[in-house]
Amino acid sequence: MRIVSxxxxxxxxxxxxxxxxxQFQSLYRLVVLAGLxxxxxxxxNLINGITGQFSIGHAxxxxxxxxxxGFISKTFYAGQVSPQVWMVGMxxxxxxxxxxxxxxxxxxxxxxxxxxxxxxxxxxGEILRIVTQNIEPIGGAYGMNxxxxxxxxxxxxxxxxxxxxxxAVCRNLLKTAHGLPFLAVREDEVASSAMGxxxxxxxxxxxxxxxxxxxxxxxxxxxxxxxxxxDMFKMDVSFIILTMVVLGGTGSITxxxxxxxxxxxxxxxxxxxxxxxxxxxxxxxGPALVASILAVVMTVAxxxxxxxxxHGERVKKIGLLxxxxxxxxxxxxxxxxxxSQIPSLAAKSFEAAALRMVIFAATLIILMLLRPQGMMAQxxxxxxxxxxxxxxxxxxxx
Amino acid sequence: xxxxxxxxxxxxxxxxxxxxxxVVLSLNKATIQFGGxxxxxxxxxxxxxxxxxxxIGPNGAGKTTCxxxxxxxYKPTSxxxxxxxxxxxxxxPAKIATLGICRTFQNIRLxxxxxxxxxxxxxxxxxHKVPLAFAFAYLPPAIKETKALRDEAMHxxxxxxxxxxxxxxxxxxxxxxxxxxEIARAIATQPDLLLLxxxxxxxxxQEKEDLLTTVRRIRNEFGKTVLLIEHDxxxxxxxxxxxxxxxxxxxxxxxxxEAIRNxxxxxxxxxxxxx
Numbered sequence: 001m002r003i004v005s006x007x008x009x010x011x012x013x014x015x016x017x018x019x020x021x022x023q024f025q026s027l028y029r030l031v032v033l034a035g036l037x038x039x040x041x042x043x044x045n046l047i048n049g050i051t052g053q054f055s056i057g058h059a060x061x062x063x064x065x066x067x068x069x070g071f072i073s074k075t076f077y078a079g080q081v082s083p084q085v086w087m088v089g090m091x092x093x094x095x096x097x098x099x100x101x102x103x104x105x106x107x108x109x110x111x112x113x114x115x116x117x118x119x120x121x122x123x124x125g126e127i128l129r130i131v132t133q134n135i136e137p138i139g140g141a142y143g144m145n146x147x148x149x150x151x152x153x154x155x156x157x158x159x160x161x162x163x164x165x166x167x168a169v170c171r172n173l174l175k176t177a178h179g180l181p182f183l184a185v186r187e188d189e190v191a192s193s194a195m196g197x198x199x200x201x202x203x204x205x206x207x208x209x210x211x212x213x214x215x216x217x218x219x220x221x222x223x224x225x226x227x228x229x230x231d232m233f234k235m236d237v238s239f240i241i242l243t244m245v246v247l248g249g250t251g252s253i254t255x256x257x258x259x260x261x262x263x264x265x266x267x268x269x270x271x272x273x274x275x276x277x278x279x280x281x282x283x284x285x286g287p288a289l290v291a292s293i294l295a296v297v298m299t300v301a302x303x304x305x306x307x308x309x310x311h312g313e314r315v316k317k318i319g320l321l322x323x324x325x326x327x328x329x330x331x332x333x334x335x336x337x338x339x340s341q342i343p344s345l346a347a348k349s350f351e352a353a354a355l356r357m358v359i360f361a362a363t364l365i366i367l368m369l370l371r372p373q374g375m376m377a378q379x380x381x382x383x384x385x386x387x388x389x390x391x392x393x394x395x396x397x398x
Numbered sequence: 399x400x401x402x403x404x405x406x407x408x409x410x411x412x413x414x415x416x417x418x419x420x421v422v423l424s425l426n427k428a429t430i431q432f433g434g435x436x437x438x439x440x441x442x443x444x445x446x447x448x449x450x451x452x453x454i455g456p457n458g459a460g461k462t463t464c465x466x467x468x469x470x471x472y473k474p475t476s477x478x479x480x481x482x483x484x485x486x487x488x489x490x491p492a493k494i495a496t497l498g499i500c501r502t503f504q505n506i507r508l509x510x511x512x513x514x515x516x517x518x519x520x521x522x523x524x525x526h527k528v529p530l531a532f533a534f535a536y537l538p539p540a541i542k543e544t545k546a547l548r549d550e551a552m553h554x555x556x557x558x559x560x561x562x563x564x565x566x567x568x569x570x571x572x573x574x575x576x577x578x579x580e581i582a583r584a585i586a587t588q589p590d591l592l593l594l595x596x597x598x599x600x601x602x603x604q605e606k607e608d609l610l611t612t613v614r615r616i617r618n619e620f621g622k623t624v625l626l627i628e629h630d631x632x633x634x635x636x637x638x639x640x641x642x643x644x645x646x647x648x649x650x651x652x653x654x655x656e657a658i659r660n661x662x663x664x665x666x667x668x669x670x671x672x673x
Contacts, residue, residue: 002536169534177519177526177544178533180512184520187509194469194503196495196524196587205530251511378511 009164017157028156032224034264035159036217039166041244041260042253043213046170048242049251050179051206052186053109054118057125058241061211063132063233064101065094065218070146070228071138077148086148087158091219098215099208101128106207110200113189125238133230143229146222155224162220166213170253171380182206186251247367249374254381259374266363270356284355286348291335299328300366307370419446422591422623423499427477428467428487437463439647440477445591450617451625452638452655456668459644461627462504465593468625469501470494482590496524500589502580504596504627510569514560514579517568518551521586551586558582558612574605578612585616592616594626598633606630610637631669635659643668 020031044058069090077086108120133141173179184192185202193199222228244263248255273282284292302324310317340346367375379385423445430438438460445451453461466472468479470491479487486494500521509517525547532540555561558578563571568579577597584592597613598606610633616622628634634641635655643651643658645667651658658664 168536172536172540173533175536175544176533176540177522177547178528178530178540180516180520181523183512183516184509184523187511188507190471190491191503191507191509192520193491194495194501194507195521195583196492196500197520198492209534 009168010161013157013160013164016160017154020156021154029224030264030268032156032159032220034261035156035163036221036224037241037244037260037264038163038257039159039213039217040241041248041256042163042166042170043210043217044241045245045248045251045253045256046173046182046213047206047210048245049249049256050170050174050186051182051203053203053206054114055105055109055121055207055210056118056238056242057105057121057123058211058214059233059235059237060105060121060125060128061098061101061214062218062221062237063128063230064211065091065098065215066222066228066233067132067138067144067218068097068215069094069219070144070222073148073223074144074146083149083153084158087153087155087220087223090223091158091162091216094219094222095212095216098218099212101215102207102209102211103204105211106204109203109207122235122238125233126235129230129233139229141230143227143231145227147226148223152226153223155220159217159220159224162213162216167253167257169209169213174253174380183251243364247364247374249376249378251378252374252376252380254379255374255376258376263360267356267360270359271353273352273356282352283349284352286345286350287339287342288336289350289355290345291332291339294335295328295332296362296366298331299324300369302327303370419448421445421480422447422449422482423468423625424480425464425468425477426480428464428474428479429476430463430467430472431475436647438467438474438644441642441644441647441649442477443642443649443652445623445625447590447623448617448621449623449625450613450637450639451623452634452641453625453627453644454629454631454634454641454658454668455644455650458646459668460647461644462595463647464644465501465595465627468494468593469499495587495589498588498590499593500584500587500591501593502577502584502595502597504599506573506576506580508568508576508580508583510567512568513565514568514571515548515551515555515564517579517583518554518586519547521583522547522550524587554582554586557615558585559608574601577601578609581612581616585620585622589622591623591625594624594628596627596629598628598630606633609633613637 016031020028024031040058040062044055047053047055047058072093073086073090080086081089105121105124109117112120132138138144173182181192181197181202184195184197185199189199221232225232240263244259245256247263248257248259303321306317306320306324310320421444425441425443427440427442428438429436429440441460441464453464455461463472467474467487468481470486470489470493474487477487478485481494481497481499484497486497486499489497509520512520526543528537528539528543552561552564555564558581560575560579560582563575568576571579577600581592581594581597584594594613598609601609613624613626614637617624626634626638635658638655640652640654641658642649643661643664650663650667651661653661659669
């Protein structure tokens with residue numbers, strides 16, 4: 001059973017690689033990056049969500065992996081083995097270096113909690129980035145070219161195998177009794193040490209394993225992009241990864257995966273918003289934009305109200321929520337008509353792509369308002385869970 | 399590890415004279431000072447194997463601090479604490495738990511998001527034999543061990559009459575059951591010495607009665623030594639065979655319940671009218 005699933009995962013990764021590289025060449029890079037972000041989010045979830053150590057320096061481990069693998073690849077690769085095998089080796093190496101970094105950052109976590117640990121990890125990430133910026137042999141602030149193979153390598157399969165591996169490792173941990181001490185440390189450190197749990201080794205293990213996966217992802221990134229610079233590992237990357245974990249539901253692996261894909265895809269999708277036929281970037285007329293903003297605010301307020309005040313039947317609640325959305329849409333249309341009467345506003349229009357970060361941020365705020373526990377809360381995807389959810393719905397319908 | 403492994407065989411039945419049994423825990427002039435406050439001052443007592451030992455006194459007398467000294471949360475300023483003949487003062491809480499002391503907390507400290515069963519399985523941490531790497535790879539030994547520990551925890555929940563709620567979130571349990579669960583979790587570590595910090599606090603009379611039976615059972619059937627802090631005098635007097643009374647960090651009395659009940663110093667400091 002296990003061997004079958006391993007083979008299936010590998011087959012899936014190679015299949016995806018082939019299909020994407022042949023059919024959707026423009027998407028290839030994005031699919032690789034999506035895989036890497038899944039790895040990053042799930043590995044940070046191990047540290048943040050499962051073990052409860054608030055780390056916001058995950059980009060640093062990503063960078064350690066990228067730079068160590070990139071540098072070694074650039075310097076030492078001379079066709080000893082096939083590029084694919086070499087890359088696997090580099091991913092392992094990147095993971096190793098990042099694991100060492102993770103161990104070093106994990107040490108303060110033995111003494112620090114909550115906000116203080118967050119500050120230390122943040123500082124560590126920034127220090128590492130600035131130091132890298134000032135080391136000339138690895139390109140300094142300009143960055144470093146990593147082109148050991150001549151032609152760009154196929155990296156998609158590796159990125160996705162790493163993602164699957166990362167998910168599998170976290171899931172395995174949670175499925176065995178060994179995972180419980182990690183959760184226990186998150187829940188109550190004093191009580192877990194009273195049970196004899198070695199909280200130090202538990203926390204450091206989480207850091208080591210989590211950062212190793214981030215390092216592996218970094219190594220793949222270095223080869224996929226053929227170019228790395230300190231700018232690619234700024235604080236905002238750490239924050240995006242953290243946002244993925246929180247948005248997905250702290251502690252839920254499924255949530256991290258979903259949020260990673262969503263948060264990565266939304267800005268990328270908005271970037272290319274254009275008319276499918278004429279290929280002209282979509283323009284949003286001024287009145288429509290203002291009306292939409294007002295309508296969204298109204299809808300969210302209504303949804304929140306319905307969510308907080310109404311604790312009755314599920315069907316009625318869903319009806320109320322749908323009603324709120326409907327009311328919002330109507331409001332948008334009415335407002336749109338009304339605002340179109342203002343000539344100065346009607347004359348203006350905005351490019352949709354330029355608004356992408358605004359839309360992205362608004363999506364985050366709305367999700368956090370309406371579902372503060374994250375998309376999946378603490379649940380995991382399983383067939384039993386699917387059956388339960390659908391079972392409930394059937395009961396309500398009947 | 400099978401079900402038999404869960405409990406070490408105790409002597410069972412009625413206990414012999416304390417002095418004939420080996421000393422489990424021995425405090426010798428244990429003292430801790432926080433700045434100018436001497437929270438526990440030269441407290442000295444011995445616990446013999448199989449004792450049901452009470453630690454009582456008014457609020458702020460230093461009872462919980464005493465527990466914190468024994469379990470390594472604080473390091474004594476002076477004096478010694480020996481467990482099974484080994485000096486434990488200054489060791490970390492986790493290390494002391496490894497040696498075989500486990501405690502419950504005055505303000506219940508369960509792992510709220512974990513299920514009742516999972517809480518107990520955490521208690522069996524010290525009996526993990528399979529390395530962590532096996533768990534990451536989900537290898538058969540790790541799966542087998544998980545199953546064994548879960549079965550064992552389930553058995554323990556049956557003994558503690560919590561089995562029907564095994565899958566509930568521990569935070570959702572009613573108060574009395576949370577206390578029982580905390581005791582179950584402590585027993586899951588298979589300690590030689592069990593420290594209970596106000597186990598009956600907030601319980602109704604029926605729950606207290608059940609708890610009394612349970613604690614007796616822990617001692618009689620499983621040969622554990624129990625040291626407990628409690629304010630409910632009926633509970634303490636009915637359960638404990640020996641009692642130490644603390645007041646302002648000082649030990650003011652040490653003896654069997656009848657002697658404590660009639661001790662003028664204890665009556666003045668704590669009991670007020672005779673119970």
